[in-house]
Amino acid sequence: MTPTQIRHFLRDDDLSHAEQRHVLDLAAALKMDRYADRSLAGPQAVAVIFDKPTLRTQVSFTTGVAELGGYPLMVDGSLAQIGERESVADTARILGRQVSAIVWRTYAQSRLTEMAEAAGVPVVNALTDDFHPCQILADLLTIAEHRGDLPGRTLAYLGDGGNNMAHSYLLGGAVAGLHVRVAAPKGHQPSAAVLADADALARAHGGSVTVTDSPQDAVAGADAVATDTWVSMGMEAEKATRRGDQSPFAPYQVTQALMDLADPEAIFLHCLPAYRGHEVTAEVIDGPRSVVWDEAENRLHVQKALLSFLLDQAGRARAGGPGRG
């Protein structure tokens, strides 16, 4: 078996449209019956590694691994010092001999890719500087629960258009067949490469992607409105300029006035942690259209479904079968 036969989830478009739908359907089923899937019975260990702060991701992955019958092996990135004490590839080889999957939150996307190339077990992106694909699966499940079938729905994301959430909304939303609109100030708009990939995927699945600097245009008639912190992890040095009086993001704060331009049934999404008074007003995030607590819970269900899918694929690869991909 070569490592390339193993499926990973490093960015949102690592799942096809059909696979994404399968994972979301399985997540909905596991939400109804939490212990129905025992993919990690043994218990098999899953390494859950954090190089950046966490709450939701740590809790949802460790709980999810336990609910799948496995053992969540927490690895503190500051102790492991991956890439410093030991290369990423050597770490991958060591972990891959002992655990069934690796979940990693780190900085550069290239570190995750390097881990996946050498691990021999599925590697899952638990957030990098570039993408946060597990969060988008949770958001898609939440949109489907509150607004119905995903293809053709409109999602507007306001704020930092160059961050991991914006990129993952573009890619993951495009795979789902959504119309994704990103409103961000010039200089903070999505990467051209991600936008091009998202555009091709959206066209293939009946959706579209749009980037604008007008928050009003982005939210007009939208089914879901989303935002994220203006100061992502690792950007703390820019906090004063990103959040201060002259913040370029100020016009993109999600207010009730902006929500009033969206569909009357529009939901509000935020990956959390949220900073009330900055990217969103308290009135919106604590108001009747906000579904952020459902969204946070859904991390658990989608990640369990994702792990189940990837472990099933790995089993097929080891057995020499064709798998789904």
Ligand code: NVA
């Ligand atoms: N863009 C944010 C997401 C937090 C879940 C960050 O990277 O800090």
